Amino acid sequence: MTIEISDKTYDEEFVKKVEEISGENFHKCMQCGTCSGGCPMIEHMDIPPRQIMILTHFGLKDKVISSKTAWICATCNACSVRCPRGIELTKVMEAIRQLTLRKNINYVEPSAISEEIMAGLPQIALVSCFRKHTS
Amino acid sequence: MKISYYPGCTLKTKAKNMDCPGVAALNALGVELVELPRWNCCGAVFSLADDDLLHLLAPVRDLIRVVEQGDNKLVVACSMCYNTLARANLLMRENSEKRHTINTFMEEERDYNGEVEVVHLLSFLRDEIGWEKIKESIKVPLRGLKIAPYYGCTLLRPQSVAIEPPEKRTLFKDLIETMGATVVDFPASTDCCSSYQILSNPDIGIETVSKILESAESWGAEAIVTSCPLCEYNLGKRQEDALRKHDKLKELPTFYFTQLLALALGLGAEVCNFELNHNGVVRLMESKKFLTAA
Amino acid sequence: MSTTDTTKGESKETTSGKELVSIFVMGKKYEVPKNLTIMKAMEYAGYKYIRGCGCRGGICGACGTVYRKPGDYHIYVGLACQTVVEDGMYLTQLPFFPANRATYNLEAIGSDPEEVYKKYPELFRCVACNACTKVCPMDISVMDYISAIKQGDFEKATELSFDCIQCIFPFENYGG
Incomplete structure (x- = not known):
């Protein structure tokens, strides 16, 4: 995959927003890949977490925002506790989700969940899912 | 001994089979778990956005209720609630700026500065009751039962609220051995069960669950024990979906640790609400003769 | 001054x-x-x-x-x-705005908490900000009774919400 990186592709505002919402310095990432190696969801992601870090660092907003990776992340923190640079990747993923959710766009629509599924689910599934995937 | 107790919404309904045996077991061990008289949903997940304080209000309100009771310790049984409450508590202790903003916003509540200690029920068993005392109280040893302890994520991550060091974890092992059963440590013990993705991306959720079940089975487990109602839902109630997708998987009963403890303490199946479990839980317990022994 | x-x-x-x-x-x-x-x-x-x-x-x-x-x-x-x-x-x-009102037959659905969850999944988006309690003209502890529903405790929810006059509904009846 060839990626063009130039001052034209660098979205400074996007980088600043992710820094601000996550409160994390993801520029420290040294691309070791420990996060991707330990991620239980990696096979379902289109872009591995390690690449999300470098793409965000380079301000490639469209690639990061259109990726489904942040939506597949279940915030299990396996990456965060192993990161040798001490980056809480789950906070970076949260920031990436928030950039979409804060535009009032839902990933999961509560009213579209069937009554059968609603009736079977434990409350914590609903609460955590709505917290992570609705605006 | 009396201690403030936060059950969480799920334990009051879908996971009564975690709440009831827990309360009964602690009672048998001389501890009265006193449910907070007024509490609200903690939010299930800790707010990870640095600029989002709104989602901290719910857990902080619950901690304020503990102070209102004149208490300074809160026992939580549900792993997700524990993680959310413990992290919110740490933030209120350590971040004076956010603490001030939150306290100012909740003008109808008293100020909170992180005075309460949030303790998971498993830690409470180890630290406040002790394995020795529990061992003395065991009436029905769960001899011959091979149990795989499933920690999941929220008991061990992040480090700031981990109930023990993840790489040197012994809590479930000690509890299982205290009850007279055999521990089957398996590699997927601390993997993620897919959590809320079971709702957002059910197919991915079922795949994740299948891997955990496969790991536990390949190491010879007859049952899985957990402390999280969402892990139990994914691994237990949704196990059917995993079995349907993968022929090689076998039925693997899942329990809450409170159920096994109540059973081992001789409190009988009545307090365990096994009807809320799935996949052959009662069958397994009957075949081991743990239900008739009491 | x-x-x-x-x-x-x-x-x-x-x-x-x-x-x-x-x-x-x-x-x-x-x-x-x-x-x-x-x-x-x-x-x-x-x-x-x-x-x-x-x-x-x-x-x-x-x-x-x-x-x-x-x-x-x-x-x-x-x-x-x-x-x-x-x-x-x-x-x-207050200007007219319609409430999200589910249609159901009380006698047919019984009294499982799940029935409420099915009709109003947005319950689980509550963040306990307590704004509802503060605006209630009848001084009802709205946050607490919503919590009680989430906890499956209908008796407590009923007691706490008993004075509710459904102030959002008459707007529909009176056509705003």
């Missing part, structure tokens, strides 16, 4: 001996006798309710009104037919 607060009206005596206070309706200042309810004060000021004023008895909830007081950052909510005017009160009548 010698400065005059321009937002605060001064109480005056009328020729009939009734004390007047100033209220603001849609930005316009009116002198009205104190001790009147918001609803009567507005009629005194010349407004006429053609429809939608409701029962006038504090039961139906049609006259929900938002108001502020001078020098106070709070936003208050009350029923216009029950709340007595205060000097400097700044009033805004």
Whole structure:
């Protein structure tokens, strides 16, 4: 995959927003890949977490925002506790989700969940899912 | 001994089979778990956005209720609630700026500065009751039962609220051995069960669950024990979906640790609400003769 | 203090001996006798309710009104037919907005908490901000009874919410 990186592709505002919402310095990432190696969801992601870090660092907003990776992340923190640079990747993923959710766009629509599924689910599934995937 | 107790919404309904045996077991061990008289949903997940304080209000309100009771310790049984409450508590202790903003916003509540200690029920068993005392109280040893302890994520991550060091974890092992059963440590013990993705991306959720079940089975487990109602839902109630997708998987009963403890303490199946479990839980317990022994 | 607060009206005596206070309706200042309810004060000021004023008895909830007081950052909510005017009160009548109302047959669905969850999944988005309790004109602990429903405790929810007058619904009945 060839990626063009130039001052034209660098979205400074996007980088600043992710820094601000996550409160994390993801520029420290040294691309070791420990996060991707330990991620239980990696096979379902289109872009591995390690690449999300470098793409965000380079301000490639469209690639990061259109990726489904942040939506597949279940915030299990396996990456965060192993990161040798001490980056809480789950906070970076949260920031990436928030950039979409804060535009009032839902990933999961509560009213579209069937009554059968609603009736079977434990409350914590609903609460955590709505917290992570609705605006 | 009396201690403030936060059950969480799920334990009051879908996971009564975690709440009831827990309360009964602690009672048998001389501890009265006193449910907070007024509490609200903690939010299930800790707010990870640095600029989002709104989602901290719910857990902080619950901690304020503990102070209102004149208490300074809160026992939580549900792993997700524990993680959310413990992290919110740490933030209120350590971040004076956010603490001030939150306290100012909740003008109808008293100020909170992180005075309460949030303790998971498993830690409470180890630290406040002790394995020795529990061992003395065991009436029905769960001899011959091979149990795989499933920690999941929220008991061990992040480090700031981990109930023990993840790489040197012994809590479930000690509890299982205290009850007279055999521990089957398996590699997927601390993997993620897919959590809320079971709702957002059910197919991915079922795949994740299948891997955990496969790991536990390949190491010879007859049952899985957990402390999280969402892990139990994914691994237990949704196990059917995993079995349907993968022929090689076998039925693997899942329990809450409170159920096994109540059973081992001789409190009988009545307090365990096994009807809320799935996949052959009662069958397994009957075949081991743990239900008739009491 | 010698400065005059321009937002605060001064109480005056009328020729009939009734004390007047100033209220603001849609930005316009009116002198009205104190001790009147918001609803009567507005009629005194010349407004006429053609429809939608409701029962006038504090039961139906049609006259929900938002108001502020001078020098106070709070936003208050009350029923216009029950709340007595205060000097400097700044009033805004609630516009019509439809509530999300599920249709169901109470006898057919039974009393499982899941039935409520099915009809109102948005329950699980509650963040316990307590804004609902603060705006309730009937002083109901709304946050607590919503919590009780999430905990499957209908008895507690019923007790806590008993005084609810469903103030959002009559707007539909009266067509706003």
